[in-house]
Amino acid sequence: MSKSLGIDIGGTKTSMGIVNTLTGNISKKIEFPSKLFKNDKANLTNIINNAKTILKDSGIDCVGIGVPELIDNKGIIKGTYNFKWNNLNFKNLFSKKIKVKADSDVRNHLRAEKFFGYGRGKENFAYINIGSGISYSLMIDNKIYTGARGYAIHFGSSKISLFNPKTNKTNSLIPEEFYSGKPIIKKISKMNSNYEKNSYLDKISNSLASFIGNLINTIDPELVILGGGVILNNSNFTKKLILDTRKYIFCNDVKKINFKITKIKEDTGLLGAGLLFN
Numbered sequence: 001m002s003k004s005l006g007i008d009i010g011g012t013k014t015s016m017g018i019v020n021t022l023t024g025n026i027s028k029k030i031e032f033p034s035k036l037f038k039n040d041k042a043n044l045t046n047i048i049n050n051a052k053t054i055l056k057d058s059g060i061d062c063v064g065i066g067v068p069e070l071i072d073n074k075g076i077i078k079g080t081y082n083f084k085w086n087n088l089n090f091k092n093l094f095s096k097k098i099k100v101k102a103d104s105d106v107r108n109h110l111r112a113e114k115f116f117g118y119g120r121g122k123e124n125f126a127y128i129n130i131g132s133g134i135s136y137s138l139m140i141d142n143k144i145y146t147g148a149r150g151y152a153i154h155f156g157s158s159k160i161s162l163f164n165p166k167t168n169k170t171n172s173l174i175p176e177e178f179y180s181g182k183p184i185i186k187k188i189s190k191m192n193s194n195y196e197k198n199s200y201l202d203k204i205s206n207s208l209a210s211f212i213g214n215l216i217n218t219i220d221p222e223l224v225i226l227g228g229g230v231i232l233n234n235s236n237f238t239k240k241l242i243l244d245t246r247k248y249i250f251c252n253d254v255k256k257i258n259f260k261i262t263k264i265k266e267d268t269g270l271l272g273a274g275l276l277f278n
Contacts, residue, residue, distance in 0.1 A: 004062035006274030007051055008105060010034055011068050011082045011132045014047055015267070018060065019274025024116040026267060026274075028054055040084040048093050061098055064276030065090050066105035066269045068133060073150035075102040081133075081157075101276040104153050105129075107144055108272025109262070110137040113225050114144075115275055117263040126221040127262075128212060131228030133157065134176045138219055156180070156211060179208045181230045205241045212241075213248025216257065227262035 006026070007016040017029030030050065037043050051063065070079040077088045091100045103111075110127040113119035119127075119139060128136045134156035138145045146152055156175035163170045177183060184204060191197045216224065231238050242259045249255045262268050 003060055004064055004274045004277055005051060005055060005058075005060055006270045006272075007047070007063065007065045008108065008269035008273050009047060009065065009067050009083075010105070010269070014050075015270050016051060016054065017270060017274075018054065018058065019064075019271060021115075021275055021278050024112075024264075024271060026270060029267075029270070030054070034082075043083065044085060044088075044093075052094075055098070062277050063090075063094060063098055063100045064108075064273040065100070065102040066108040066273040067102060068105050070151050070153070071102060071104050073146055075100075077102075078151075099277070103273070103276060104135070104137070104150075105269050105272075106135040106153050107137045107146065108276070109227055109268045110139060110144060110225075110272070111275050112264050112268045112272035113262065114139060115278065116271065117268070118223065118225055118260040122223050124221055125223035125225065126215070126219060127225045127227060128155065128215070129228040130180065130208070130226065130230040132181050134180050136215065138221070155215065175208070175211055179204055179211070181228070184230065201237055202240070205237060205244050209241055209244030210248045212245045213250075216245070216254065217248075217250045220254065221257070223258050223260065225260045225262055227268055231261060232265060 002020060002022050004019050004021060005016065006019040012034060013031055014034045015029060015031045017026040019026055035043055036046055067077060068082045069077050071077050075089065077085050080086050090102045094100050106127060106129045109129060113127055119125050123142050124140055126136055126138050135153045136155040137153055156179065159172055159174050161170055161172040187200060188197050238261065246255050264271055
């Protein structure tokens with residue numbers, strides 16, 4: 001199997017195209033809003049209909065799909081973070097002649113980097129996505145770690161609560177609600193001066209860096225690859241984020257860890273979806 005249809009469903013847009021799994025080339029690529037309709041059932045129908053149009057007369061019988069949701073190890077969506085598709089199995093939406101696999105979008109990013117990006121030849125590395133959400137995926141001994149149930153992508157979506165005995169106060173927040181793309185853009189849009197914007201971004205960088213640093217301290221990867229809209233569209237912020245992160249890495253040997261910006265850019269998720277059968 002050298003070709004498959006890759007589908008990357010994002011919270012904002014969906015991209016799909018025919019993936020050559022031997023070369024990484026993508027053809028017949030199309031993009032459209034993921035939420036073209038107010039009803040998520042209609043949005044799902046629109047995505048599947050576009051996929052079937054590309055499949056028609058293509059000779060391709062494999063479809064790989066990435067979703068910005070929790071998805072279990074059986075490929076069934078578990079959650080309604082972006083879409084009301086809980087318990088959806090994509091296999092039921094195509095004919096029995098079509099082989100279908102679905103996975104978390106961030107694991108597809110990792111998969112693409114392993115085959116055609118900076119993860120080539122690396123046995124232990126992490127992919128951290130900072131875009132409309134915050135998530136990560138981990139390669140351990142050349143295998144993608146999914147967790148016991150498939151939910152090993154959590155990175156900033158659950159509440160952190162810290163009690164300070166000195167002040168007798170507890171601070172609680174959900175990092176994703178402050179450090180991902182949408183809240184950053186929303187906050188900056190209300191600021192008038194560049195000084196105010198830069199000061200705010202400096203504080204966001206430092207806070208997010210502490211979070212990434214603790215993840216690195218926990219999983220000890222060989223390499224960290226960064227991706228997502230916040231990373232790809234803000235080079236100065238990304239450079240500072242990497243510098244800030246090194247301050248929070250505990251072991252001196254690890255402070256020199258190599259950070260890379262995704263080599264595949266915007267097509268990482270699409271390519272990784274197409275590689276689900278490799």
